[in-house]
Amino acid sequence: MGNREQVEKRVIVALDVADEQSAIALIDQLPQVLWWKVGLELFTSTGPKILEVLKSRQKRIFLDLKFDDIPNTVAGACRSAATYGVDLLTIHATAGRDALKAATEAAQEGATKAGVQPPKLIAITLLTSISARQLAFDLKIPLELPEYALEMALLAQESGLDGAVCSPQEVAQLRQTCGDDFLLVCPGVRPTWADIGDQKRSLTPAQAITAGANYLVIGRPITTATEPELAWKRISEELTTVG
Numbered sequence: 001m002g003n004r005e006q007v008e009k010r011v012i013v014a015l016d017v018a019d020e021q022s023a024i025a026l027i028d029q030l031p032q033v034l035w036w037k038v039g040l041e042l043f044t045s046t047g048p049k050i051l052e053v054l055k056s057r058q059k060r061i062f063l064d065l066k067f068d069d070i071p072n073t074v075a076g077a078c079r080s081a082a083t084y085g086v087d088l089l090t091i092h093a094t095a096g097r098d099a100l101k102a103a104t105e106a107a108q109e110g111a112t113k114a115g116v117q118p119p120k121l122i123a124i125t126l127l128t129s130i131s132a133r134q135l136a137f138d139l140k141i142p143l144e145l146p147e148y149a150l151e152m153a154l155l156a157q158e159s160g161l162d163g164a165v166c167s168p169q170e171v172a173q174l175r176q177t178c179g180d181d182f183l184l185v186c187p188g189v190r191p192t193w194a195d196i197g198d199q200k201r202s203l204t205p206a207q208a209i210t211a212g213a214n215y216l217v218i219g220r221p222i223t224t225a226t227e228p229e230l231a232w233k234r235i236s237e238e239l240t241t242v243g
């Protein structure tokens with residue numbers, strides 16, 4: 001898939017650490033990383049301050065707050081989040097059609113008011129930590145898992161969102177149905193040498209890109225590695241072999 005610089009631009013590292021100090025240590029330890037994901041743990045700890053840290057280092061930001069609430073509330077949250085000038089923002093598709101539409105409009109409004117680029121709003125289809133068995137027996141969803149993930153992606157697309165978050169195991173099907181312009185972001189990515197942890201629907205970085213992901217989200221295989229720089233290098237090298 002070409003040169004290393006191009007490849008590295010498609011890997012988003014999940015900055016799942018407890019505080020600002022640990023976050024800065026990792027960001028500075030991995031200067032080659034362009035994209036960082038700020039999720040619930042870090043944002044709850046630091047608030048928007050961490051976004052300024054990333055911006056001052058010219059990083060791209062995926063603000064992963066996974067909003068899931070009534071339309072008025074998710075719209076308000078997206079309006080506020082869009083003022084930060086982040087690149088990607090998440091909402092759960094299960095919030096429903098009205099909430100997804102309201103969120104899309106509100107994100108545009110928030111960004112316009114703040115004079116920044118609106119974030120690309122992407123919907124979680126089904127968390128990568130949920131197995132087919134859990135979907136059926138715990139969540140009582142009567143559809144097959146791939147069909148459910150596809151339905152959630154289509155709901156997001158019909159509601160005007162820019163893309164979806166899906167497991168690498170479903171990305172080929174979503175790409176085929178939703179087309180090339182729909183952004184598909186895949187967490188649940190595991191190199192063969194990394195622990196799977198709580199992820200249930202995983203593929204390797206090379207497999208996920210080959211299957212059609214625009215971006216990969218990778219956290220612990222890099223961030224909890226004894227040598228994060230080496231883990232990053234191994235992933236980057238794996239990806240240069242694709243295509």
Ligand SMILES: O=C(O)c1cc(=O)[nH]c(=O)n1[C@@H]1O[C@H](COP(=O)(O)O)[C@@H](O)[C@H]1O
Nearest residue numbers: 014039126127128165187188217218219220
């Ligand atoms: O929205 C996400 O990024 C996300 C959605 C999903 O279905 N599964 C998932 O793991 N994530 C996030 O992706 C990251 C994966 O981290 P690792 O499992 O450590 O690679 C975490 O920050 C999760 O919050």
